[in-house]
Amino acid sequence: MKRIIAFFLFIAFLRLLPASPRGADAARPTPTSPVEFDAAAYFLDGAAAMFAESVQLRRQLHRMPELCFQEKETSAFVAAYLKKLGLEVSTGIAGTGIKAVLRGGRPGAVVGLRADMDALPIVEATGLPFASQRPGRMHACGHDAHMTHVLAAAKLLAAVRDRLAGTVVFIFQPCEEGAPMKETGGAERLIAAGILENPRLDALFGLHVLPDLPAGKIALRPGAIMANVSWIYVRIQGKAAHGAFPHQGIDAIFAAAQAVNQFQALISRYKDPGEKAVLTIGRINGGVRSNVIAESVEMEGTVRTFSDELENRIRLGMENILRGLETSLGVKTSLDFEKVNPAVMNDAGLHDLVLPVFRRALGKANVLTAEPLTIGEDFSLYSRRLPSLFFFLGSGVGNALHSPAFTVDEGILKVAPALLAAAAFVYLETKAGQ
Ligand SMILES: [Zn+2]
Ligand SMILES: [Zn+2]
Structure with a gap:
């Protein structure tokens, strides 16, 4: 019996030692401090040990999808888990x-x-055994995985907690997918409700799964990583007439x-070709029938850029084009240009801090430089207020985000919680040492 107890004590002692190197380039000399290295390895061990629990969490959340600002049961489920961990939990x-x-x-900073x-x-x-049990609702953007990553972290x-040099705040945000037109989304409402205060956050991390990237790889970059997003509404007013007499009307x-x-x-002639931008008209509606000159047309679309300056120039350009059509064709026009989200801006200091941690955790070949994506994220609203870092997590299985067949490779649950925990830990440790 004593020998058995001694054996377990020995194993416990081994676990207290710095864990062994990981990743493809683990054998190479490291430019990072031992603290950074140990955090990545330690939390990877931890995430692997709780993998079965993480899978259960994710599947449970996947079964119970709820829409924008209706996340009541999801919120109760998440809050109950966090309370069990002994955290100070504020809900509602x-x-x-x-x-x-x-x-x-x-004592220390707040991350x-x-x-x-x-x-x-x-x-x-x-067709998954744990598919949505709510008809017409689906976690098709991986937010079930995102919640699991942060719960596990x-x-x-x-x-x-005794080793932490400061405070960690876990934020679970409603309605990222976009509020109804003219209403505010989840991040904006949380910020207005003071989510970044008491305690005041010094830095923030977040991620999004990306099916285009194989599981086990991540991608990040300093600066803009996701787009400025605006909705555009154009109305063109003409004058109805018989379709056989176009000269008597104004054809909208x-x-x-x-x-x-x-x-x-x-997009093609007006901006630097090296700067990314998209202008899409996604809906057009006008006219009444084949032999009537259309009196009015409505169009909706979206503009995506990576700088406010370019976005403003495109908006001005659209106004000029519409004014030109008023002069040349006699129509009346209006343009409603509604800013949805600014670009997600990654803080260069945070990027440089966690890059070696992530490389240690995954191997250098698995940490890629992200291409800025022309989709939007309201994480941008936090990133405009405090140093923040958002990165893409490869989730493998191929089907596009927002498609009915979308799912994630659950192997990511062994990795993502460790990356988030290590980023938070290393940030606090580094701040404490400054
Ligand atoms: Zn989405
Ligand atoms: Zn999403």
Whole structure:
């Protein structure tokens, strides 16, 4: 019996020692400090040990998708888990938002980890045994995985709370997918409700799964990583007449066709070709029947850029084009240019801090430089207020985000919680040492 106890004590002692190197380039000399290295290895061990639990968490969340600002049961499920970890949990922030605070054993800075909670109005077609049990609702953007990553990171960090040099705040945000038109989304409402205060956050980390990237790889970059997003609404007013007498009317459809074509010149002829931008008209509606000159046309679309300056130039260009059509064709026009999200801006200091940690954890070949994506994320609203870092996590299995067949490779649950926990841990450790 004594020998058995001694054996287990020995194993426990081994676990206290710095863990062994990992990743493809583990044998190479490292430019990082031992603290950074140990955090990555330690939390990877922890995430692997709780993998079965993480899978259960993710599957449970996947079964119960809820839409924008309706995340009631999701929120209750998440809050219950965080309370069990002994965190200070505040619920009902901006509706269904949650903030959980983990105070470390040592004084220091405050770092946040953010997950989004909402699902989409999509009929799931994965055929998975744990598919959505809510008809017409689906976690088709991986937010079930995002919540699991942050819940698991909370557990990993709570287990070392005495060693933490500061405080970690876990943010669970409602409605990332976009609020109804003219309403504010989840991040904006959480910020207005003071989510970044008490305690005041010094830095924030977040991620999004990306099916285009193999599981086990991540991608990040300093600066803009996701786009400025605006909605555009164009109205063109002409004058109805018989289709056989166009000269007696003002053809709104003809004017709209000119507008659609000329708008694309703003992308191809008007900006530096090295700068990424998209202008898409996604809906066009006008006219009544084949032999009537259309009196009016409405169009909706979106503009994506990576700088406010370019976005403003495109907006001005659209106004000029519409004014030109008023002069040349006699239509009346209006443009409503509604800013949805600014670009997600990654802080260069945070990027440089965690890059070696992530490389240690995954191997250098698995940490890629991200191409800025022309989709938007309201993480941008945090990133405009405090140093933040958002990265893409390869989730493998191929089907596009927001598609009915979307799912993630659950192997990511062994990795992502460790990356988030290590980023938070190393950030606090580095701040404490400054
Ligand atoms: Zn989405
Ligand atoms: Zn998403």
